[in-house]
Amino acid sequence: MNPYRTHTCNDLRPAHAGQTVKLSGWIFRKRDHGGILFIDLRDHYGQTQIVVHPSRSFFELLARVKLESVLTFTGPVTMREPSTINAELPTGAIEVVADECVEQSLAEQTPLYLAGDEDIAEEVRLKYRFLDLRRASLHQNILLRSRVVAHLRQKMTALGFNEFQTPILTCSSPEGARDYLVPSRVHPGKFYALPQAPQLFKQLLMVAGFDRYFQIAPCFRDEDARADRSPGEFYQLDMEMSFVTQDDVFAVVEDVLYSTFTSFSKLAVDAPAWQRIPYHEAMLKYGSDKPDLRIPIEIRDVTDIFRGSGFNAFAGAIAAGAVVRAIPVRAIKSQPRSFFDKLVEHAKSLGSKGLAYLIWDGDQVKGPIQKFMKKEELEALAACAEMRDGDVMFFVCDAPGKAAKMAGDIRGKLGRDLNLIEQGVFRFCWIVDFPMYELDPETNAVAFSHNPFSMPQGGMEALEKMPPLDIRAFQYDVVCNGVELSSGAIRNHRPEIMFKAFALAGYTQEDVEAKFSGLLNAFRYGAPPHGGIAPGVDRIVMLLAGAENIREVIAFPMNQKAQDLMMGAPSPVSEKQLRELHIQIRGQSKPAAPADAARAP
């Protein structure tokens, strides 16, 4: 018989009454009445009340033992008196009367109190992650993640995808984010890089004829953190398919994500097919390429109405190439003056010179810029967003990209501050038709705007005949509630189109050959048209868990500065290790720990 338990802490019910059982777990809470002691014994599965009578030899030990100690109890399952049944607990109708007690591991006082619901500083939670993970909310989030990953695997396999592993030690990629580098011992001065994504490998698997690839793929990028972006590493449901169009990729992703979201959340989920919003339309209407469609505000372009108007601040800027974006909001005229003032301050903090607005009040239009506007101009503004009594229209004026971004930020802030965000729903959309190229704001040169390996829409003909900035790529994002869940593309599998695409961005054929020889070589021996996408697993689980922060769905996350406070990573290494790797630390920051670190080579 197992020496630790016959049942888990969530197994026992009235039907077990009379049986002698053995339970092991952590002491979650104690209620000591002197003449009787109740212990809530907790394990992964649940909790069970243990009753200890003072006649027992271990009564004194248990009265003093610290919470979170691990113990094993043996005794009979007993029905509780009706008045003492705890309907809140699945095991609340019974209790186990302790006849024997074995201490497995006594705990010191824990640095966080696990039975409470108080907020705890992240630093403490991260340092004692193994304790924080015992708490119900985080424990459940990690379990949810486990079930989601299992579901993704099952679903992908059912759809005919094969799971692969790809190298973790690979080579640095010339484009994209900063790499994590691993020095080579055997090759002085050379480095491996951790993959930012298995992008090239999955394309090579398509060239190898595997047809449908997927992987729950670890990705490593040395970029700074955000609330929805853990530093260092994250996971993607990486997939790639041969002989597909964009529509085929969309169908798979809609199937997988819809089934995942409906399986693991009670919230309403947009049923496929999800709406497709061209990139330019998203930037215009929502001021973002990851719009939160739960916010019922649509931005308008009103440049033409302000062009030549009496409001010189805008009219002058428009003459110099600026645009005006209007953000109409319903029924907020009664907001206090401070609301508007704060919003103006917010706009200034975004880099705007101010934030103009007009208030539709009865049959009048009021507000700081009203006096500059002609009656017909006000009527045109009212018409473009069907302004009615009580509505307010905010205006930003700047260069097109900046104006869109500011308007989008203000749209989001209004949505949050005014509680306009639709609750209880996952709103999905595709952002499609990303531009292939954009102007580098510093050099004013044509540069790739996203993935240089995407197939340009129209292929070679588009590259040869269209103005580069008008060319769109077969590139797409899935967005859910304002969170970018994934990016993907139909790939460019034709070397001659690739050379041309890179040429427009200023790369010679030799550049491309030098940087991407592996992929190019593969494409010279028969490559299938292919495409794919890679939904972010952490973000999917974050949405499903309703978590505000991605660390809430990662068992062992790093902090914002990419440190693991529990393990102490990153850490200094010994001089011996550095020598083996042919590494010498530059500048002031010498490795701290080993005594021999100071000895110069």
Add this chain to the structure above:
RNA sequence: GGGGACGUGGCGCAAUUGGUUAGCGCACCGGACUGUCGAUCCGGAAGUUGCGGGUUCGAACCCCGUCGUCCUCGCCA
């Protein structure tokens, strides 16, 4: 690298905005208690207010610097 918020016993917070011995809840320690389920009651210990400097008769509070955490911008093909 820039901006913002925060930093007070183990944990979460407060301190009438510069004024008595820095207070409260939880956890902890001691005592009481035979039916609780965030037990209750009584008592106790625990603080260089992140650190360093400055202003002041007097600083948790104001100023300068510094460190740390989080949010954000840059960055994330």
